[in-house]
Amino acid sequence: MELSEHPLIEKLRSLQFPHTDYVVAGSGPMLAHGLRDSVRDLDVVARGAAWTLATDLGDPIPAPSGYGRMVLLLDGAIEVFDRWLPGTKSTDELIESAELIGGIPFCPLRDVLDWKARSGRQKDRVDVKLIREYLER
Numbered sequence: 001m002e003l004s005e006h007p008l009i010e011k012l013r014s015l016q017f018p019h020t021d022y023v024v025a026g027s028g029p030m031l032a033h034g035l036r037d038s039v040r041d042l043d044v045v046a047r048g049a050a051w052t053l054a055t056d057l058g059d060p061i062p063a064p065s066g067y068g069r070m071v072l073l074l075d076g077a078i079e080v081f082d083r084w085l086p087g088t089k090s091t092d093e094l095i096e097s098a099e100l101i102g103g104i105p106f107c108p109l110r111d112v113l114d115w116k117a118r119s120g121r122q123k124d125r126v127d128v129k130l131i132r133e134y135l136e137r
Contacts, residue, residue, distance in 0.1 A: 003032055003102045008042045011074050012104065015057075019105050021050035023098040025084055027127065029106040035130045044080045047091050054080040088115055109135060 003009055008031075012024070026043030030036040046054055060069035060082070068083035083091050089111065098105035113131045116124040 001037075003104075006031065008039065008077055009102070009104065011077050012042055012044070015053065015073065015078065017044070017046065017050035017053060018048075019100070019103065021048040021095065022046040022080075023095045023105045023107055025081075025094065025107045025112070026079075027112075029109055029112050030127060030130070032101040032104070032106045033109060033134065035127075035134055041076060042078050044078060045084050045091055045094050046080050046082065047095060051080070051082055085115055087118065 008028075022044050024032070024042055025045050026041075027036060027039045028042045028044075031039050044050075044054075054071040054073060058071040058073055060071050062068075063070045063081055063083075065085050067086045068081055070082070071080045072078075073080060084094055088094070089097065094107060094111070095105065097108060097111070099108055100106075109131050113128060113135070116127050116131070
């Protein structure tokens with residue numbers, strides 16, 4: 001399936017966030033690079049107009065990490081955060097370092113590798129292995 005045809009990407013596009021004010025984080029970049037066929041939701045880090053649009057559509061709640069706030073959109077398919085995980089780049093740095101894939105800004109895989117390696121969760125260990133193998137090619 002083409003990235004542009006993925007249901008989560010279609011939902012993200014439907015929100016019409018300005019691409020200069022958000023970046024897809026979490027496992028979304030793995031989907032964009034073909035390392036995953038599916039993810040259960042898209043994690044989006046937003047600022048400015050994109051954050052304002054998100055908060056117009058839903059009420060911010062504390063993020064699960066305890067760091068910042070998030071808005072759940074489209075039945076939880078899109079999770080919009082005002083900052084990413086503790087110890088990662090600032091919102092502005094994440095957005096500025098994004099790579100456009102199919103017109104969507106995604107976090108570079110090296111950044112994804114960094115935070116997944118730090119998390120130590122079992123599901124992230126599998127992703128770390130996939131990303132490392134991909135980057136070595």
